[in-house]
Amino acid sequence: MEFMSIFTLKRDGLNIVCEQLNPFGERYDLAIIMHGFTANRNTDLLKQLAQNLCNENVSSIRFDFNGHGESDGAFKDMTVLNEIADANCVLSYVKTNPHINHIYLVGHSQGGVIASMLAGLYPDLIDKLVLLAPAACLKDDALAGSTQGVSYNPKKIPDIIPYKGKELGGFYLRIAQNLPIYETSKNFTGPVCLIHGKSDQVVDYKYSQKYHDIYENSTLHLIEADHRFTGDSQKEAIRLTTDFLRPTTFF
Secondary structure, three states: OOOEEEEEOOOOOOOEEEEEEEEOOOEEEEEEEEEOOOOOOOOHHHHHHHHHHOOEEEEEEEEOOOOOOOOOOOOHHHHHHHHHHHHHHHHHHHHHOOEEEEEEEEEHHHHOOOOOOHHHHOOOOOOOOEEEEOOOOOHHHHHHEOOOOOEEEOOOOEEEEEEEEEEEEEHHHHHHHOEEEEHHHOOOOEEEEEEOOOOOOOOHHHHHHHHHHHHOEEEEEEEEEOOOOOOHHHHHHHHHHHHHHOOOOOO
């Protein structure tokens, strides 16, 4: 038995669209699930993960970052910092819920960077963290002047860069160049599950290995997968995540 609801939260005047899947029961753990760059809350990986977690009595909230999916905002105005603000808005909503026992963060790709940094900012609130192919390369890419095949002068970034039918903001790239990704993330000392594809052509698995090096309590799974965990690798990534977040006690 489960209950699904779609609702919006306000963050600096923007509507952030959220979808919550609740299991049966008075108390439960909850995972905030974050999508990647140009994606949305309804990627098959994240939808299937939410369902599997619900089957294990773990609630979840998936949401669209600003400029993505159904949430307000323009893609050109999106930055890692305002995506952290989006995620923090969801966390602020979640932490007031008296039915929640533990709070988990799960992030794929750029969502993994957001999840890792938010956990580093709130190590006292987050109980477990799952990073699926976390795109910490976004900083190195911005410094090198090449973001997913789009090139630019990293020392003179324009305000707008055409990107696959969208407009990528120069401010996004300037912020990316200066992000303290690992410095912030390492403040989280709880259990971390890292899952990365050995065939990932978007984010080299060395970035997950670096996360593994900085964390005090992490497990790194390198599996046969591409960046999106397509095919059978999706089931493996979901299984590893579900096993890691499965409650040991029901309330």
